[in-house]
Amino acid sequence: MISLEQQKNPNPEDFPSELQGLRMTKQRREVLAVILAERDHPTANDVFSRAQDRMSTISLATVYNCLEALVSHKLVRQVNFERESSRYCPNLSDHCHFQDEESGKIHDVVFKEGVKLEDLLELPQGTEISHLEISLKGNFGK
Amino acid sequence: MISLEQQKNPNPEDFPSELQGLRMTKQRREVLAVILAERDHPTANDVFSRAQDRMSTISLATVYNCLEALVSHKLVRQVNFERESSRYCPNLSDHCHFQDEESGKIHDVVFKEGVKLEDLLELPQGTEISHLEISLKGNFGK
C-alpha cells in the first residue's frame, strides 16, 4: 500500500480497489493519480486536461464526479480562494493555503506546533467545527 | 458623521457625499444602507431585493457594481463560503465567519485578544499578507 501523501509519481495501478470505502474505478484512480503527481493545486479543468493525456476518453463531468467522490471520502482536499474556481490538494495533513499574488501559485502553510483553534477564536462554547478553511493572499517580501 | 459600524437603522441621507474616497451616489448609499441595516450577511441578490423596496429602479448590475466599489474602498467586507455565492458584511473589525450548518446563518467570530497570525502559522519570513479569510462551518452543540 503506497503512501497517499508522499510518493512523487504514483502509478494508478498501485491503488487498491477501494480506499476509504470508495471504489477505485479507472477514472477515479486516474484523477487521484493526477492530483498526487504534482504538488500544485490544479483546478477541475487542469485535472481534466492532465487526465486526458493518459485516458483520452475521460469526460469533464466524470472529473467533477470523481473529484466530488475523492473529496467526500477525504482522499483529496478542495481548496477555495474567494470566487475563483476550486482547486484540489493532495496534502491531507492539517494546513491552510497561501496564494502568491504575483504568480498566482498556491502554497501549503502549516500550523505551528500545538496551536488550537479555540486558542485563537472566541467561539461560543459547545460549537462544533466540521469544516475550516483559511486562505491567505499576499506576496513574499520584495 | 455617523458610525458606520454601530448604528441600527442608518438613513442613506446621513452618509456624506464621499466615503473613503468613494463618491456616494444614490445607489451606493442605498446599497450601503441595506447592508448596514441588518447584521445578517446578505448575498448580492438579497441586497438587490431589499434595495428595490426603496429604490424600485435599481438594477442587479448596479448592485454588483456598488458592492464592488464598497468592498474595494473597504466600507463593506465580502464573505465567501466555499463555492456559495458571496455575502456582504458591514462589520469592519477584525473577525472571521462561522456558518451554522443547520440554519445556514452566518455569525461573526472575533479573534482572541492579542492573537497574531504569525503565532499560528509557519509563514516563510518576509511574507506579506494582503488578504485573509477564515471560514468555519459546524453547529452549536446540541
Place this chain on the structure above:
DNA sequence: GCCCAAATTTGGAATTATTCTAATTCGGGT
C-alpha cells in the same frame, strides 16, 4: 444656471464554473 466630460447606471447578453439529465457502459457477484 448651463454645458461638457467623465463617471455611473442600466438591461440584456455573455461568460464561466459547476450541476443535472438521461442514456450507455462497466464490473463484480451469481
Place this chain on the structure above:
DNA sequence: ACCCGAATTAGAATAATTCCAAATTTGGGC
C-alpha cells in the same frame, strides 16, 4: 455469460457574476 446497480458520458441546464454599449447623471468650470 448474465444481471444489476453504480459509474461514466455528452450535452443541456443552471446560477452567479461580469461584460457591453447606450442612456443618464454628476460635478466643475464658465
